[in-house]
Amino acid sequence: MALEDASHNIIAELLQQRTGQTLTESRRWRISTALSGLFREFGIENVDQLACMLERPGEHRLATRVVEALLNNETYFFRDHAYFSTLANTVLPELAKRRASTRKISIWSAACSTGQEVLSLAMTFLEQPGRWQDWTIEILGTDVSGKAIEQAKTGTFSQFEIQRGISVAQMLKFFSETPKGWKVADKVMAMTRFEQRNILDYPPAPGRFDLVLCRNCLxxxxxxxxRSAFERLATGTAADGFLMLGAGETVVGQTDRFEPAPFGSAMYTPKAASGVSSILDGTLPRAANA
Known part of the structure; x- marks a missing residue:
């Protein structure tokens, strides 16, 4: 094995250990490009030098920076409008029927990146004030990237980020321009919270969500x-709740914890439990956080 190949393996193993993501051979071209900024910052000349530095004791900070740089945080507001249309017109009205007695809906956006999906969900509710008056809506966004979560918590986005998916009407209604960028309105942020969390860890509180979104991650x-990720997602989804995956993702042939929902190609529902999940008895491994 060439030295550079060995170095790529060290970096790929670091990413998989911290996040569960596999850096396949076809994606390893991203390493040098994604880490170019770190190379300049730390005076690193090539991946072999970086691999040697990562092997030294006490390089946790550098390792975390490497993982953060390799993560794909691509996202934008109302990504895949057809999916949000399905949510607004079919899934959420169905949940409104099922939660009529409590008038409360809890949503988990797993792998939420810098928060645009979470904020898009909040705006979806706010654009239907008559339907959701006096309801309690809680939307949690989690991501393994601490850097992404910190930005999400600020609720501030660049002009470029705002223009991706947000209409002029929504921009004027839900954002205000500040010296640091476009700041989302307090009424939107009030419905949300963000946590740094690995999807392979145990589900966050409240533990059983009415709707879980995990798009373009698996x-x-x-x-x-x-399969381990699906176990976590199933444990975090209410028995009569819904899971939404991204385009090109499916539960078919991947897990027996979910089955297709009767509407929307990306929508799934938990299967009735046939026994105690291995996640509950602790036999599934936990992944380390970045």
Whole structure:
């Protein structure tokens, strides 16, 4: 094995250990490009030098920076409008019927990146004030990237980020321009909270969500890790709740914890439990946080 190949393996193993994501051979071209900024900052000349530095004791900070740089945080507001249309017109009205007695809906956006999906969900509710008056809506966004979560908590976005998916009407209604960028309105942020969390860890509180979104994340996992992720997602989804995946992702042939919902190609529902999940008895491994 060439030295550079060995170095790529060290970096790929670091990413998988911290996040569960697999850096396949076809994606390893991203390493040098994604880490170019770190190379300049730390005076690193190539991946071999970086690999040697990562092998030294006490390089946790550098390792975390490497992982953060390699994560794909691509996202934008109302990504895949057809999906949000399905949520607004079909899924959420169905949940309103099922939660009529409590008038409360809890949503978990797993792998939320810098928060645009979470904020898009909040705006979806706010654009239907008559339907959701006097309801309690809680939307939690989690991501393994601490850097992404810190930005999400600020609720501030660049002009470029705002223009991706937000209409002029929504921009004027839900954002205000500040010296640091476009700041989302307090009424939007009030419905949300953000936590740094690995999807392979145990589900966050409240533990059983009415709607879980995990889009464009599972495709980066190998089959075994993907099955573990589905276990976590199933444990975090209410028995009569819904799971939404991204385009090109499916539960079919991947897990027996979910089955297709009767509407929307990306929508799934938990299967009735046939026994105690291995996540509950602690037999599934926990992944380390970045």
């Amino acid at each position: 495709l980066y996992f190998d089959p075994d890790t993907r």
